[in-house]
Amino acid sequence: MNILVINAGSSSLKYQLMDPETGDVSAKGLCERIYIDGRLTHKVGDKKVVKDIPMPTHSEAIAAVLEILQDPQEGVIKSVDEIDAVGHRVLHGGMKFSDSCIIDDACIKAIEECIPLGPLHNPANLMGIRACQAVMPNTPQVAVFDTAFHMTMPPKAYRYAIPTEYYENDDIRRYGFHGTSHKYVARRAAALLGKTDFKMINCHLGNGSSLCAIENGKCMDTSMGLSPLAGVPMGTRCGDIDACVVQFICNKYGMSVDECLTMLNKKSGVLALSEKSSDFRDLEDGEKHGDEKCILALQKFFYEVAKYIGAYTAALNGVDVITFTAGVGENGPETRQTICDYLGYLGVKIDPEKNSKRGKEMCISTPDSKVQVWVIPTNEELMIAQDTAELVNAAK
Ligand code: ADP
Numbered sequence: 459m460n461i462l463v464i465n466a467g468s469s470s471l472k473y474q475l476m477d478p479e480t481g482d483v484s485a486k487g488l489c490e491r492i493y494i495d496g497r498l499t500h501k502v503g504d505k506k507v508v509k510d511i512p513m514p515t516h517s518e519a520i521a522a523v524l525e526i527l528q529d530p531q532e533g534v535i536k537s538v539d540e541i542d543a544v545g546h547r548v549l550h551g552g553m554k555f556s557d558s559c560i561i562d563d564a565c566i567k568a569i570e571e572c573i574p575l576g577p578l579h580n581p582a583n584l585m586g587i588r589a590c591q592a593v594m595p596n597t598p599q600v601a602v603f604d605t606a607f608h609m610t611m612p613p614k615a616y617r618y619a620i621p622t623e624y625y626e627n628d629d630i631r632r633y634g635f636h637g638t639s640h641k642y643v644a645r646r647a648a649a650l651l652g653k654t655d656f657k658m659i660n661c662h663l664g665n666g667s668s669l670c671a672i673e674n675g676k677c678m679d680t681s682m683g684l685s686p687l688a689g690v691p692m693g694t695r696c697g698d699i700d701a702c703v704v705q706f707i708c709n710k711y712g713m714s715v716d717e718c719l720t721m722l723n724k725k726s727g728v729l730a731l732s733e734k735s736s737d738f739r740d741l742e743d744g745e746k747h748g749d750e751k752c753i754l755a756l757q758k759f760f761y762e763v764a765k766y767i768g769a770y771t772a773a774l775n776g777v778d779v780i781t782f783t784a785g786v787g788e789n790g791p792e793t794r795q796t797i798c799d800y801l802g803y804l805g806v807k808i809d810p811e812k813n814s815k816r817g818k819e820m821c822i823s824t825p826d827s828k829v830q831v832w833v834i835p836t837n838e839e840l841m842i843a844q845d846t847a848e849l850v851n852a853a854k
Contacts (some may be wrong), residue, residue: 460484460709461843462527464520465547466586468578469493471519474839475527475534475646476543477845480838484534485527489519499528502710507532513595516582520589541596544590545666547638547838550576550585551603553629558606559847560853561587561599575629575684607637608670615773619807619827632688635681636662636784640670640710642841643783643834646819648675656778659770661763662836663793664784665736669763671721673792678770679773681766687723690762696850697762731755736784738793762791764800771804777829781805783836789816794833804829 459479465472474486496513499506509526512709513519527533527541535541535775544560552572559565566587573580583601590599608616615633617625624630639662648654660670671679682691691697696778704718713721729736732755734744744752771777780801782794791813805828812822815833823831 459542459847460535460543461846462523463547463842463846464544464586464590465839466516466580466582466589467563471523471586472842473514473523476839476843478840478843480551481837481843483839485779487514487523487526489522491592492516492519496522498522498526498743502532502534505532505639516585516589517592519775520586520593521643526545536730538594538597541594541597541783542845543600543670543850545600545602546587547842547844548587548588548601548603549579549605549635550633551601551605551609553599553609553631555603555607558600558602558842558849559590560849561601565601570795575633582695585627589611589849595666600842600849600851602638603846604635604637607641608632608634608680610676611679618683620626630684632680632683634668634670634677635682635686636666636670637667637677638678638838638841639783639836640672640677641666642836643781644670644672644675645841646779646834647779647832650834651779651830657774657776658781659767659774659777660781660783661767661787661797662784663763663782663790667763667784667786669770671726671773673774679770687719691759693738694724694726694727694729696722696730719746728755728759731758738790742790742792756793756796762798763797768799777804779830779832781832783834788833788835791816794822794831795823797832801829806831 462474462477463474469492470737471489474483476483490497492513495569496511498509498511498712511522524538527535548569552575554568569584618837640660642658649660652773654675658672662668663671666686668680668686670677670684685696707713708715710720728741732741732752734752740757743750745756786793794813795808798806806826807827808831809824819834821830821832
């Protein structure tokens, strides 16, 4: 089966053509500068081509993707008919979606109704869906939501302690994000351990970071909230913060709430503390050279992640497996070691030799560690392709 996975942003669109069973990617790429001018970067194996193609809207971007996929030189298919289905990443499914969904008019209407919850991403995701429907009307499309995996959380985890009317009238609650990644890692962990009845904490640590408490494969709690701003500090996001900070800054500096939130989303996190970079490689470099601000930024990040692991161990009343994934989780031995150094009380022991590897799926704890610790590289595209194939096959 060939599944085209689409992740449409406001001015960009990432794609992968993949086999959901093997995970083999036959081609992938990125459309950038949509609405501005348009550039397509297309990769097949190690071969990369970059083309400037006018992309006044997402429709032209999708058309350019389909054209290059069928190109006699750069392409990998002869006709669009070889694409069995399209899987779209959609940011916010609100309370309407607890699973992926075949796209029809009702699904589109529900995604539109979630726009107030995901004002930046859902409109872009919808543009990607509509563009695909226009150029490949007979190909089934599936929406895979970043929030869906978290819909199993109990009310005590997802309700905010604010007046009920905001929940009942406005759907204000914790939703959580990175759900496709947490689901992929949870399934992979179950496959690697050969069982499903265990308690795990998945640490998705990348530019955006979130943790997820998982029991028997189901999400019980997660660190992001109504939006991806909550939880641990991230590349440029502040993470959990007292709401009065917003009031204070807005009042003192005459900022609007939107301006303040932009600062908390884009200029905060480890970027703000280090005054150097949001990229963990730069922070580690600064740390090596004794840069106190980089050291503080890293320490704050490790400390907050370790605190969440402690909180989720309490929430689950124990933990059997801790997993690390995403850019920093997969590639940061120091990150993993320092976080696990906080977890001695749980009997966590890391094998330094195993932990020195980067980007490899493996167990990095010692045989006598009371909690298994794994690195499991995430693959959100594969999860989207698998969900898409499953739904489309079931509907046949
Ligand atoms: P996102 O998908 O949220 O944009 P990623 O999961 O790709 O982010 O993670 C990006 C982060 O991963 C960056 O901060 C980067 O520094 C970090 N990263 C990538 N490779 C390495 C590495 N080899 N060592 C340490 N950090 C790394």
